[in-house]
Amino acid sequence: MPKVGMEPIRRRQLIEATIASMGERGLADTTVQTISRGAGVSPGIIHHYFGGKDELLAATMRSMLEQLRADVTERLAAAGSPRARLEAIIDCNFAEAQFDPRVVSAWLGFWAQSPHNPALARLQRINARRLHSNLRHSLRALLPLERAERVASGLAAMIDGLWLRSALTGAMDGREARAVALSYLDAELNA
Amino acid sequence: MPKVGMEPIRRRQLIEATIASMGERGLADTTVQTISRGAGVSPGIIHHYFGGKDELLAATMRSMLEQLRADVTERLAAAGSPRARLEAIIDCNFAEAQFDPRVVSAWLGFWAQSPHNPALARLQRINARRLHSNLRHSLRALLPLERAERVASGLAAMIDGLWLRSALTGAMDGREARAVALSYLDAELNA
Amino acid sequence: MPKVGMEPIRRRQLIEATIASMGERGLADTTVQTISRGAGVSPGIIHHYFGGKDELLAATMRSMLEQLRADVTERLAAAGSPRARLEAIIDCNFAEAQFDPRVVSAWLGFWAQSPHNPALARLQRINARRLHSNLRHSLRALLPLERAERVASGLAAMIDGLWLRSALTGAMDGREARAVALSYLDAELNA
Amino acid sequence: MPKVGMEPIRRRQLIEATIASMGERGLADTTVQTISRGAGVSPGIIHHYFGGKDELLAATMRSMLEQLRADVTERLAAAGSPRARLEAIIDCNFAEAQFDPRVVSAWLGFWAQSPHNPALARLQRINARRLHSNLRHSLRALLPLERAERVASGLAAMIDGLWLRSALTGAMDGREARAVALSYLDAELNA
DNA sequence: TATGAATGAGGATTCATTCAT
DNA sequence: AATGAATGAATCCTCATTCAT
Numbered sequence: 001m002p003k004v005g006m007e008p009i010r011r012r013q014l015i016e017a018t019i020a021s022m023g024e025r026g027l028a029d030t031t032v033q034t035i036s037r038g039a040g041v042s043p044g045i046i047h048h049y050f051g052g053k054d055e056l057l058a059a060t061m062r063s064m065l066e067q068l069r070a071d072v073t074e075r076l077a078a079a080g081s082p083r084a085r086l087e088a089i090i091d092c093n094f095a096e097a098q099f100d101p102r103v104v105s106a107w108l109g110f111w112a113q114s115p116h117n118p119a120l121a122r123l124q125r126i127n128a129r130r131l132h133s134n135l136r137h138s139l140r141a142l143l144p145l146e147r148a149e150r151v152a153s154g155l156a157a158m159i160d161g162l163w164l165r166s167a168l169t170g171a172m173d174g175r176e177a178r179a180v181a182l183s184y185l186d187a188e189l190n191a
Numbered sequence: 192m193p194k195v196g197m198e199p200i201r202r203r204q205l206i207e208a209t210i211a212s213m214g215e216r217g218l219a220d221t222t223v224q225t226i227s228r229g230a231g232v233s234p235g236i237i238h239h240y241f242g243g244k245d246e247l248l249a250a251t252m253r254s255m256l257e258q259l260r261a262d263v264t265e266r267l268a269a270a271g272s273p274r275a276r277l278e279a280i281i282d283c284n285f286a287e288a289q290f291d292p293r294v295v296s297a298w299l300g301f302w303a304q305s306p307h308n309p310a311l312a313r314l315q316r317i318n319a320r321r322l323h324s325n326l327r328h329s330l331r332a333l334l335p336l337e338r339a340e341r342v343a344s345g346l347a348a349m350i351d352g353l354w355l356r357s358a359l360t361g362a363m364d365g366r367e368a369r370a371v372a373l374s375y376l377d378a379e380l381n382a
Numbered sequence: 383m384p385k386v387g388m389e390p391i392r393r394r395q396l397i398e399a400t401i402a403s404m405g406e407r408g409l410a411d412t413t414v415q416t417i418s419r420g421a422g423v424s425p426g427i428i429h430h431y432f433g434g435k436d437e438l439l440a441a442t443m444r445s446m447l448e449q450l451r452a453d454v455t456e457r458l459a460a461a462g463s464p465r466a467r468l469e470a471i472i473d474c475n476f477a478e479a480q481f482d483p484r485v486v487s488a489w490l491g492f493w494a495q496s497p498h499n500p501a502l503a504r505l506q507r508i509n510a511r512r513l514h515s516n517l518r519h520s521l522r523a524l525l526p527l528e529r530a531e532r533v534a535s536g537l538a539a540m541i542d543g544l545w546l547r548s549a550l551t552g553a554m555d556g557r558e559a560r561a562v563a564l565s566y567l568d569a570e571l572n573a
Numbered sequence: 574m575p576k577v578g579m580e581p582i583r584r585r586q587l588i589e590a591t592i593a594s595m596g597e598r599g600l601a602d603t604t605v606q607t608i609s610r611g612a613g614v615s616p617g618i619i620h621h622y623f624g625g626k627d628e629l630l631a632a633t634m635r636s637m638l639e640q641l642r643a644d645v646t647e648r649l650a651a652a653g654s655p656r657a658r659l660e661a662i663i664d665c666n667f668a669e670a671q672f673d674p675r676v677v678s679a680w681l682g683f684w685a686q687s688p689h690n691p692a693l694a695r696l697q698r699i700n701a702r703r704l705h706s707n708l709r710h711s712l713r714a715l716l717p718l719e720r721a722e723r724v725a726s727g728l729a730a731m732i733d734g735l736w737l738r739s740a741l742t743g744a745m746d747g748r749e750a751r752a753v754a755l756s757y758l759d760a761e762l763n764a
Numbered sequence: 765t766a767t768g769a770a771t772g773a774g775g776a777t778t779c780a781t782t783c784a785t
Numbered sequence: 786a787a788t789g790a791a792t793g794a795a796t797c798c799t800c801a802t803t804c805a806t
Contacts, residue, residue, distance in 0.1 A: 006769060026307040028219055032797060042771045047798060049769095105306060111359060112303035115296060116217040124359055147374075153356075153363070154371040158345060161352025165344075168302060168315055172344070180345040183338075187378035197786065223780060233788045235782080244780060388790060408689040410601055414776060424792045429777060431790095487688060493741060494685035497678060498599040506741055529756075535738075535745070536731060536753045543734025547726075549688060550697055554726070562727045565720075569760035579765065605801060615767045617803080626801060 010049050011059070013039045018060040023102025027057075027109030058119045061110050065127050068098060072134065082141040083189075086155075089134055090181045093159050094174040104167040131156050142189055151188045158184060201240050202250070204230045209251040214293025218248075218300030249310045252301050256318050259289060263325065273332040274380075277346075280325055281372045284350045285365040295358040323347050333380055342379045349375060392431050393441070395421045400442040405484025409439075409491030440501045443492050447509050450480060454516065464523040465571075468537075471516055472563045475541050476556035486549040514538050524571055533570045540566060583622050584632070586612045591633040596675025600630075600682030631692045634683050638700050641671060645707065655714040656762075659728075662707055663754045666732045667747040677740040704729050715762055724761045731757060 017038035021030040032053050036043040050056040075088035092098065114120035135155050139148035162177040208230035212221040223244050227234045241247040266279035283289065305311035326346050330339035353368040399420035403412040414435050418425040432438040457470035474480065496502035517537050521530035544559040590612035594603040605626050609616045623629040648661035665671065687693035708728050712721035735750040 010769085026304060028304060029307060031795085033795095043797085044771060044799080045769080053797065108303045108306070111355065112299045113217060113219060115299070115358060116220065128356070128360055150371055150374055153367075154349060154375050157352030157356050157371065158349045158375075159352065160355050161348030161350070164302065164351050164355060165319070165348050167306060169319055176344075177348075180341055180348065183341055184345050184349075184375055184379070187382040188375070191378040191381060201786090222778080224778095234780085235788060236786085238781065239787075392790085408686060410686060411689060413774085415774090425776085426778080426792060427790080435776065490685045490688070493737065494681045495599060495601060497681070497740060498602065510738070510742055532753055532756055535749075536757050539734030539738050539753065540727060540731045540757075541734070542737050543730030543732070546684065546733050546737060547701070547730050550684060551701055558726075562723055562730065565723055566727050566731075566757055566761070569764040570757070572764060573760040583765090604799080606799095616801085617767060618765085620802065621766075 007049065010039075010041070010045065013041070014046060014049065014056060015060045015063050018056060019064070019102055019106045022060075022106040022109045026105070027113060030109075054117075054119070057110075057113075058123070060106070061120055061123050064103065064106065064110075065123060068092065068127075069130065071095065071098070076134070082138040085138040086135065086185060087182065089131070089138075090155075090159070090178060090185070094162070094178040094181070096174060099163070099166065099174040099177070101167070101170065104163050107163060108167050128156070131159070147188070151185075154188070155181065155185065198240065201232070201236065204232070205237060205240065205247060206251045206254050209247060210255070210293055210297045213251075213297040213300045217296070218304060221300075245308075245310070248301075248304075249314065251297070252311055252314050255294065255297065255301075256314055259283065259318075260321065262286065262289070267325070273329040276329040277326065277376055278373065280322070280329075281346075281350070281369060281376070285353070285369045285372070287365060290354075290357065290365040290368070292358070292361065295354050298354060299358050319347070322350070338379070342376075345379070346372065346376065389431065392421075392423070392427065395423070396428060396431065396438060397442045397445050400438060401446070401484055401488045404442075404488040404491045408487070409495060412491075436499075436501070439492075439495075440505070442488070443502055443505050446485065446488065446492075447505055450474065450509075451512065453477065453480070458516070464520040467520040468517065468567055469564065471513070471520075472537075472541070472560060472567070476544070476560045476563070478556060481545075481548065481556040481559070483549070483552065486545050489545060490549050510538070513541070529570070533567075536570070537563065537567065580622065583614070583618065586614070587619060587622065587629060588633045588636050591629060592637070592675055592679045595633075595679040595682045599678070600686060603682075627690075627692070630683075630686075631696065633679070634693055634696050637676065637679065637683075638696060641665065641700075642703065644668065644671070649707070655711040658711040659708065659758060660755065662704070662711075663728075663732070663751060663758070667735070667751045667754070669747060672736075672739065672747040672750070674740070674743065677736050680736060681740050701729070704732070720761070724758075727761070728754065728758065 014035060017035045018030065020038050021034045025034060032043045032046055035056070036046060039045075046053065046056055050059060071092045072089060075092050076085055079085040079088045097103070110120055110124070114124040132152055135152040136148055139151055142148070143151060158181055162172065162180065166172045166177065205226060208226045209221065211229050212225045216225060223234045223237055226247070227237060230236075237244065237247055241250060262283045263280060266283055267276055270276040270279045288294070301311055301315070305315040323343055327339055327343040330342050333339070334342060349372055353363065353371065357363045357368065396417060399417045400412065402420050403416045407416060414425045414428055417438070418428060421427075428435065428438055432441060453474045454471060457474050458467055461467040461470045479485070492502055492506070496506040514534055518530055518534040521533055524530070525533060540563055544554065544562065548554045548559065587608060590608045591603065593611050594607045598607060605616045605619055608629070609619060612618075619626065619629055623632060644665045645662060648665055649658055652658040652661045670676070683693055683697070687697040705725050708725040709721055712724055715721070716724060731754055735745065735753065739745045739750065
């Protein structure tokens, strides 16, 4: 048991345990105890490192958003055309790491809570804007303004909807989801 | 002051109050007290009529599903063509009553909880299947099997995603949502 | 176990139990549990009737102040002369009910806490002003202004000091305390 | 960086920080953390030097008592007459260092706690006896036994009461307090 | 000597549920 | 039918204390 420089390790451990607990039990039944037990530490440590449950939840959501953002940024950098950029965004959202049932289930919990929690709402808003803006920017090169706006909204909604349905029914994997979204994109682009 | 025949009135009152509380505070902060206070009755009455909070929540979800089902059934009966049937389904989902912020917010709460609650999960599954089956049935008349399947999945996901986004951002009304979904449908049908 | 109209009964029970616990253990070790156990009820009832521990403590202090105020008011009404009024005030403060070790010990706890708790500080201030004003008013009839002020401050301090010493050492009863205070008063009046 | 001879420095630092925290927050909200933070050291150090919080509190009270005792002893040595000795005692108790709001507030905390803590009670008792004995000894030269006893009790009570009122209301400085006490003394001596 | 990571007991509070009236 | 008094388990959080470094 090392006793120095534990902070980043413990923070990561606790965030992972939070995602795991939310995936298993849902946000409603995720307590300081389920998290700390999952991380193999004492409940008090959460307050030591995060000040409280709320801040740990916000940190967890931030971490998930950051992961997604980093993935998208990396893939976008390698994409040459607008079409390729759109595909990259879709790919990232349905990549294995993001489509992990526990992660999607955690998202579900945050979605339900964020309208009633300013800290989460803020993160939610930032993420929604970024996705919409990424999509619109690429679509602008391929469609007239009004249709670009509409398809951006539609694609963003469909991505969330596919995540949602995968969390609720478990009957859809990332490959299928990707195919559905790409089919929509192509249909709109060729219309 | 004995009352007879109060049962259906009280049940409806309590279900409405549950939706209202979920819309205002979210499922997590909806307690027997917030519900009963909203309905203007005592907390004990919930157990009298529903046996407990869980059963009231399930009854509320059932009521919301039933409302949606009834709307769709009615509209479908009046629809002459497959295209009209698809439009009717979309219209129902974005009609004012279903797109009410409190209702959508309540849906969000149920979505988050249902993976961890068998009773809600069952209702969730029935609803998902019905929507998917309705969509697929009409699409089968217009598209080859595989594409019908895919578009059914896509439309179902998009409908849920548009609901979700409206709950999270509040920045979309039913008319816009309807336009986005119809655009998708037409693009796929004309592809 | 009657089930209606319990509010005033329970409130009184809980206030008495609070004084008892503060007398036995001090404010620092008085918990919701020691109080509720002392009252023979469950801990949750405190929140039912008082909303929380803080409000129960404030209600307890209010109750003690009110008791003292009522005693003094009654005795003052029967006092004919300024001298008799001063004696009445002293008598009340060292009467058996007010000099009860548990009550004095509770005062000690409130004194220590009130500089750091606005609600208690307010009550404290009101009480201090009333005592001082009662003393000064009667002394004005017997002494010049400046000396009346000074003796009022001295008598008020001595009353509190005698309470304090009785709580700390237990080596002084009300009769003795009364004699000390009256001796002071007479010495100043005859000076 | 090994340090030697840190013990007396650290002990003093921690005692000062304890008084400061008790003055600011009261004993109830004085924790090992507020103290160590105030002293600019880690929480563990308290146990290193004092073995625990309780012993630090006792050491703090001892330190305050010792300071008062040393002041009084010094002033008494320079006092020629019984009257001068009494004045010296009063002066010490209302000298600036002892009448410091933080110090008085700390006293308040100890007073409230000592009836329920044997270590503090013992210190409390020693101090009370010393004050009473000093007063009585000088008064014996000026008054008959019984009155000397009574005035000693009265003066001791008044001193504590003036401290108490200054802590509670903040509306009295040392000079005023001194005048009130001396007025009492003179009145009794001249009676 | 000194740190701060870690624990776990104990605190106030919330809440679904029961039940006498 | 309806109330609201009452319970007690569960939750988040605080805190003195321990201990590896």
